[in-house]
Amino acid sequence: MTLKSPFWRRYMRNKGAVAGMVVLLLVAVVAVFGPWIATNDPWGMVQQPFLRPWTEPGFALGTDTLGRDILSGLIYGARISLLIGLVSTVVALLIGVTLGAIAGYFGGWVDAALMRFTEIFQAVPSFALAIVLVAIFQPSVGSIVAAIAIVSWPPVARLVRSEFLTLRQRDFVQAALLAGQSTPRIILTQILPNAMSPIIVMASLMIATAILLESSLSFLGLGDPNQMSWGYMVGSARTVLRQAWWMALFPGLAIVLTVLALNLVGEGLNDGLNQRLDGRTK
Template structure:
């Protein structure tokens, strides 16, 4: 990435106030995930007080306690790490699968394209959330099955996006020049076409992280979360039986999910503006 491009990107990104606000919130969440568990003395699984303690009513429990007397603040801080970890890993796996298959389909075309796209259509034909529920239920709820399920239901749109980018870019002059120069298909894909499609992939990846957090939360709400991992989704799911009695048990992790997802969407919008060179010079 050249210095002029980086400078131009930062200038366009910083013009989007929503993206800057989202980035600030996202950095705060990441910092909370990294440092928070080190600052909280309570174990998120330990029963440290009476159940249903209201926020700021008990010393040492600023956000109160849940149905089992566990510290909600400790749960939020530890849950940030787990929720972000699941979202990042599942998104990375989905991007690897989607980019690989989309690049092969878009570059080679013909029967390769038809075969890969028909396989991709299978995942589009089944509702993503329903497929994720079935996969986690079959393989037993765990962090591994959740990551695999989220990746399985989110890679198909990436493959279609990358395919369309490759179909367009492979007709460009610089690709034809590389073919005439005798460069291999692998080298052309990785050095000529993929760098020109990376902006769209980056923007989609940021939005996929937000979708992954929501998917994990939905699975946990249905009781399909990892019972050994304290995540925001697990906290909301465990509070569903006491929503009327203790609203704060679900509200605080729910707000954390909503704010983080909103921040990621704002950052994704900012990345789209920043990587769109056609916006250069616009205010």
């Protein structure tokens, strides 16, 4: 897909989406090259505690209660936040797309059984369920990813089911059946590619939700104690907000900007994949 393709023309019309992509690219670069960008160990007590921002060379964002460099914490926290957001979203998509495709394609009692199973997970508030799951399996990156994926897949399943219920009646599916194609091949090569547009848009929004969930869990003390994250940094600052406001401000801004950027990119993807926008004037 080249930059001159219709998708990119429609995407570039949305200036907010372009700005969101720029922010995401910056966050991704920081996350990938974090060890080479950060000048200090995020866990190392390298200066005096409560050093204010821009008062000491090498510590642009100040230090926390233990004298740790906040800028290094932000850089390393980007890696954990993006990693958990991406991996948990991929796992949730695998579960949701699989169950939704089966339910929508076969219909009948299969559809009814899978949707009742989905409603069991939707009956419990997602954040409360995530807290319970992480507390049971002990806080770690793996348990947080699993918990977020478990609470995130039901909306995907419902979306994919509705798409499959509509697409399975199309002529190209009937032609594939007459040609003798197997059910898995019809699902994977005929219906699923035509249902990808809303799934892609939802995936971008799910990454933002996953980052917020991880930050909330870390804020409550349920994050991985061996990994620096933005939520952990905000949580560690809640008792010293008046004394050291910068400890919560900078990681909080990082969370807000990243989540906002992901939502803007989601809107841009929706525009780019919507071919009906081709008739609009710039």
